[in-house]
Structure formats: structure tokens, C-alpha cells
Amino acid sequence: MKKIAKYLKLKPFDYLIVSLLVICSFLPFVLLKNSNSSNSEVWAELRVDGKLIKKFDLSQNEATNYRYVDDDGDYNLIEVKNQQIRIKEANCGDQICVKRGWIKKSGETIVCLPHKLVIEIKNNAESNDGEVVY
Numbered sequence: 001m002k003k004i005a006k007y008l009k010l011k012p013f014d015y016l017i018v019s020l021l022v023i024c025s026f027l028p029f030v031l032l033k034n035s036n037s038s039n040s041e042v043w044a045e046l047r048v049d050g051k052l053i054k055k056f057d058l059s060q061n062e063a064t065n066y067r068y069v070d071d072d073g074d075y076n077l078i079e080v081k082n083q084q085i086r087i088k089e090a091n092c093g094d095q096i097c098v099k100r101g102w103i104k105k106s107g108e109t110i111v112c113l114p115h116k117l118v119i120e121i122k123n124n125a126e127s128n129d130g131e132v133v134y
Contacts, residue, residue, distance in 0.1 A: 042106065042123045044085045046078065049116045058083045058104070058121070074115050085119060087112065 044056040046068065054066065056078075063081040065088070076097065077089040084102040087110055097112035103121055110119040 042083070042121065044080070044103075044119050044121050047118045047120070056080050056085055058085065068117065070115065076112055076115060076117055078119065085121070086110065087119070090115070 042058040044058055045052060046054045046056070046066075048068070048070065053068065056064075056066070058080065061082055064079075066078045066080070067075055068078065069075045075089075075091055076087050079086055079088040084104040086102045087097045087100070090098055090112060092112055092114040094114070097110050097117070100110045103110060103119070106121050106123045108121050111117070
């Protein structure tokens, strides 16, 4: 360390400045971590062909099942438990939506393409910074 300091010709006060800069570089992580409060309301939206069918409250620890059936007789059995949601059963051919498993974080989705069904987790702390407005 002394060789580096001698090469860079650092003075004692410079160590203080470098230390403060390193500490301040972690400040955004601390601020962003605290801004995502655990008390925020979390829900899942069930959409079929882009239309909102149902909202599931994930803030509570209640266990519920919901069966969505369309006009053709296709169905998806949706399970909500322990602040998570999944498609437990479906009569689609590929079963990708069932294999997806549990989701619980904001922005995660489950998609059943044969039934045009999407489940997305949302919360009230989300921002629209990434959206483009024309």
C-alpha cells in the first residue's frame, strides 16, 4: 500500500476523501432498499386476451383457489397461498403455465398462451419510469 501511495503521491488528507467517496458510492443501494417498504400493497391481476378478469390480494396469508373457465370449456385452476400465486392445474397441451410454479415478486408473470391468460404481480410502490409515452 505504501508503494502505491508513493507512486500516486497521495497525501494523508487524500485517504479521507477516497474513503468518503467509497462510502458514498453505496448510498444509492441503502436508499433504494429502504424505499421498497414491505408494507406496500401487493396483488396479482388475471387478464385474459388483455381484459382484466380478477385481482387477487397477495398482502394477506389467506389460501384460496379460483377456477377460470372460458366459453370453449378451457380452464385454469389458480391457487393463492402464503402471499404467492400459481396455476395449479390447466387443460392446455403444453402445461408451461403449470410448470412455471409460484410467483410472488412484483413484475413476475405466468402466461398460458393456449388460453390467452396472463397473471402478473403488481404493487402500489411501482413506478412508471421505464414506460414510453407518445
